[in-house]
Amino acid sequence: MPGHTGAFSLLPSVDGAVVALRHGIHQFVFESRALTLLLRAPFDSTRCRFNGGAHYAKGRLGVGAMFDLAYLTLPAEKTSRHQYTFAR
Numbered sequence: 773m774p775g776h777t778g779a780f781s782l783l784p785s786v787d788g789a790v791v792a793l794r795h796g797i798h799q800f801v802f803e804s805r806a807l808t809l810l811l812r813a814p815f816d817s818t819r820c821r822f823n824g825g826a827h828y829a830k831g832r833l834g835v836g837a838m839f840d841l842a843y844l845t846l847p848a849e850k851t852s853r854h855q856y857t858f859a860r
Contacts, residue, residue, distance in 0.1 A: 773800075774807070779825025779835045792822035792835040813837070 780791040780800075780845040788801040790810070815837055819856060825835035848856070 776821055778822030778837075779833070781825065781833045790833050792825055792833070793829075794821045797835075816825035 773791065775794045778792040778794070780789050782789050787802075788799060791798050791800050791807075794813070795817045796809050796813045796824060799808045799810055800806070801808075813820070819839060820837050821840045822835045823838045828834055
């Protein structure tokens with residue numbers, strides 16, 4: 773993978789896997805190793821990243837996002853977590 777993998781899941785509706793990388797949700801096809809962007813990250817991916825996830829019923833991938841601790845620069849900044857669900 774070209775970057776940090778926060779979560780992945782084998783989904784029946786996708787040929788391969790769905791992976792949450794720093795910049796968004798991607799489809800990864802095992803046979804060709806093709807990586808296709810499905811959805812851009814809904815946050816500033818220079819400071820946040822997807823972290824952790826689970827495959828839910830009905831083919832949904834739930835992923836969490838958090839501030840990347842390596843990029844926290846101001847004392848007033850606090851880590852926070854958000855949950856996103858990808859359904860195809």
